[in-house]
Amino acid sequence: MKKMPLSVVDTDHHDADSMAAAADYQLEDQVGFIMRCVNQRHLSIFSRLIPELTPTQFSALAKLCATGQASQNELGRMIAIDAATIKGVVDRLKHRGLISSESQPSDLRRLILKPTEEGRQLFHQISAAARQVSEDTLKPLSEKEKQVFMNLLAKLR
């Protein structure tokens, strides 16, 4: 790793305020940046322990197994995924035979989604690994710290 010549302060950038603000802006101290990194680590743990599904696909399948059935948009709302995104997720799960869909006679706009027997089986098979993913992600923290962290994280929802 070579050090690059640092030359931040160079020219006229308007007011003194924005100069000072920009000068001591530390990208790696910002919540968003660190969260992105933590998420990268989490995704890597997830795909190692559960190579069969993406986190989003697993969320959808898990929620569908928990509720029994739901319409497509309804499912998206339950797991915080918008209508445009959930479509692709559902298509892929359907294509793999993990969920089924049929239109609801009483409301022709709606697609009723249900997990197939295969989908339920897969969910049950990997639910232990899913719990392990959370555990591994929080591994760097002590039991007490985990509780505090999860508590604060939930407040930022």
Add this chain to the structure above:
Amino acid sequence: MKKMPLSVVDTDHHDADSMAAAADYQLEDQVGFIMRCVNQRHLSIFSRLIPELTPTQFSALAKLCATGQASQNELGRMIAIDAATIKGVVDRLKHRGLISSESQPSDLRRLILKPTEEGRQLFHQISAAARQVSEDTLKPLSEKEKQVFMNLLAKLR
């Protein structure tokens, strides 16, 4: 909001362990799920306060303004973005005239990236807003809680 009929426990799903594991699996209590939600909120705050750039584009520009220059892959490494992804980010910043690139004579593989004057100006203009993004994201926490949270979050990197 209508309640759906809950019918989770229905058929033979192998061992008692995985049944029990699956039965009390609460998606909304998992780190990964909550982090995704927190990130959604953060992204929404970001795009409201800084509509000019995405968080990733801002990271790249900010780091380039801080270091003066870097090669493409080097820049990616500094902000935790892989080679395939950084290409698109750099292309878009270049297309908008915020950074420039030229190949390095001493190593023909490398593209040396630098912020343009316009890029530097934009960075200085929005750096205050960038700090505000972090502040707003952490708003639900008290000062003490913010410190604790950032400390624990950093441990999960």
Add this chain to the structure above:
DNA sequence: CATAAACTGTTAGTACACAAACTAATTTGC
């Protein structure tokens, strides 16, 4: 010095994620 190993950037492929614009179906409000 030759060549294997490592590195830089590129491309293709898959999968989110969201905004905006659209169709069709259903509710509502007057």
Add this chain to the structure above:
DNA sequence: GCAAATTAGTTTGTGTACTAACAGTTTATG
């Protein structure tokens, strides 16, 4: 009873994000 608003799902477009495979360049090694 009917127009207006709402809802469900789809499509398009943009922007991450990662894997895998690849070509050209540089470096390290035998």
